[in-house]
Amino acid sequence: MVKLDVVDFAILKLLQENGKKPYTEIAKQIEVSEGTIRTRINRMLQDGVFEFIIHIDPNAIGLNVQAIIGITTKLGQQEAVARHLNQYPEVRFVAAFSGRHDLILQAYFSSNEDLVHFVNKELAKLDGIVSADVSIELKQYKDTFSYMAQTES
Incomplete structure (x- = not known):
């Protein structure tokens, strides 16, 4: 460290x-x-403490639908499913979590139709997925990449 x-x-x-x-x-x-x-x-x-990135507002580039998708996988398939999900350009984040879902991903789409296609065509054909729980962002209250407390200067 x-x-x-x-x-x-x-x-x-x-x-x-x-x-x-x-x-x-x-x-x-x-x-x-x-x-x-x-x-x-x-x-x-x-040392990899940080990297310079550009944070793009998804709405500004036409990605108006943000979805958080909880995935339940077959036993032993979590890693393979996660690796496959990493390949989709719509998917911004994939991680294994404890709790109700084995994997949680964040993905951005131009429209609800694109999201429906992703779930019903792309996710449906992946061997190893038992179920997907899709939640669409309705309103955003905070979006930050800051992990340090903001203090008065």
Whole structure:
């Protein structure tokens, strides 16, 4: 496990607020050199602490239907089903969970018809799926990739 210190966490907090923030500005706010910021960010990137990504609003690109689908698999088929689900471009997230479903996935579709096709044609043909419980997002209250508490500066 990578050891992070106060400076690393301060850098991460500022990058989460604005991933395009210049290193010079981060350095001023944390009161360290720009070289320190550059070195720390490169180390954290190399160590896999974080990655720079673009968070696209699905609605802005025509993906107006978000579904959370709970999958129950046949015993011994969970891994194979998960690997197969990973191949679908509509599927953003797949994970094994304890509880009612063996796998839970998040997927985005242009329309309800596309979702129905995915469930009735694509999921239905996968050997190893016993059942699928589909929930459609009605209203979103929060969507973040921040795992650090937001504190006042």
